[in-house]
Each structure stands twice: as C-alpha cells, then as structure tokens.
Amino acid sequence: MKRNTEFAVSLLLLLEQVEDAEGLARHQLKELVGQSKHASSLASEELWDALDYHLRLLESAGFVTITPSPEGMAHDDVELTWDGHDYLDVNRPSESFNLNVKWPS
Template identity: 40%
Template structure:
C-alpha cells in the first residue's frame, strides 16, 4: 500500500482538533462478528489502519488499540510540529509540489520543506530574517 501524505496530514489535523476515535472494523468483519456495520469497506478500513500505524510508528501520535478501532491519546511534539508546518493550505500545496518536482521525499524532508515555506512566509510578512 502506498503512503498517502494528504491522508496523513488530514488525520494529524483532525486529531489536533479533537478527533480521538477511528473505526477500523469493516462492514465485512462486522457481518462475520454479528455486529452492526458502520459503512466502511474492508479496503477503506485497511487503508485507514495502515495510515494510523504509520502515524504511530513515525512518532506523531500515541494510540490505544481496541478490537473495533483506534483511540488517539495525544499528538507528540513531533506530531504538533508536523501539524504546524502543514496546516496552511497554500504551504501544503507548495510543499507537495516541491516534493513532486524532486521526484521523491522522506517525511523529514517534507516537513523541512514545509518549514522552509513557513520561514519564508514569516520573513516576507515581518521583514525579519530568521537564522534557523
């Protein structure tokens, strides 16, 4: 499965805004278990679970796992830094375009690129050159 950075960004921002529950039981699994489904296909549930696992392994979010889903306990410092660097839609658009032009990226490079755009925006708006 490919990593979807738009989904990663969306999940981090949702968690920052208070979302703490992520259902990962598909309708197919619910039917087998004899419980009510929630309109999530197996592919959607697998995709969500994969990306939640990525967030956890990257150290962005701490989760508690249940049989039905994931509970977001908190964003880490790294998760907050990621959210702060990609929150603005224009910065996110420019960051993705830069990563695409480079034909590859790591999460650390993506965050650094976004922070570079934020730094430039601060310098342009304040006239203060930041030495970071």
C-alpha cells in the same frame, strides 16, 4: 499499499481538532474520514485498510499514539503527540485544504 501524504495529513488535522484529551476512537476517526473526499472511491473495507496503514505509519513516525482498547481495535484511542503538533505547525496545508467533515454535536 502506497503512502498517501494528503490522507495522512488529513488524519493529523482531524486529530488536532479533537477536544477530548483521550483522542478519538478508531471507529470515530473512520466515520469522519468517511465523510471526506478521501473516502469517495473506497469501499468500507478499503477505507479501514487505508486508515489502519496510515495510522501505523503515523505512529511509527511518532506523530500519534494509539492506546489499545479491551473492546477491540475499532475502539482504540488515537491521539496526536507533541511531534504530531510540531509537524502540523511546520507543514500546515494551505487554506484551500478543506476536510469537509461534520463533527458530531
């Protein structure tokens, strides 16, 4: 699989908007990504694969932490790290970059 920087940045931006101190469960992140333009050409399984791959890359770069859940991988908590915030501070996309997702109320 190839790295997609725009996809990775969109994950960081979604995590930045989370108000819960524990981050988002992986399945919640998948649902939000599923609403974005990145999911339009991907089947559900392909979306899981792309999400997992990019989360591993972001974790290895130190931009996110993933806390395993006893309920299974889909419930792992994903949150932005200090380095992830710093990356976005320096590399924030232009105003035209829009995620177009609907946050649950």
